[in-house]
Amino acid sequence: MNFLPRHPHELQASNHTDQQDPRWKRLCTTRSGVEGTIREPAEAHRARRSRHHGHGKTHVQHVLTGIAINIERLASRAHPHHPRGLTAFQLHLNSRDLAWEHWWRQGK
Known part of the structure; x- marks a missing residue:
């Protein structure tokens, strides 16, 4: 039996379909x-x-860093x-009555 990889455009179409599902977006x-929560201590x-x-x-350093992060949040x-x-790009799209995806910025 010979398994050949699917063509890239088929994969892209499949991924696009999957990404329209509300469960995937959630x-x-x-x-x-x-x-973002994991990245904050590493970067900031x-x-x-x-x-x-x-x-x-x-371990003590990690605990103290966690305390500092919690104090900042409080x-x-x-x-x-x-x-x-x-953003300037979003304002540009709005001025021309063009739709733009914004669910990712509002957690929907």
């Missing part, structure tokens, strides 16, 4: 939120590499962040 928004707090050697000291609730406005 899963994608959940995954996006989780990835330089937790990708430990400053200390050994599991114990590294502080931002006291002074809520205003949502980002429309």
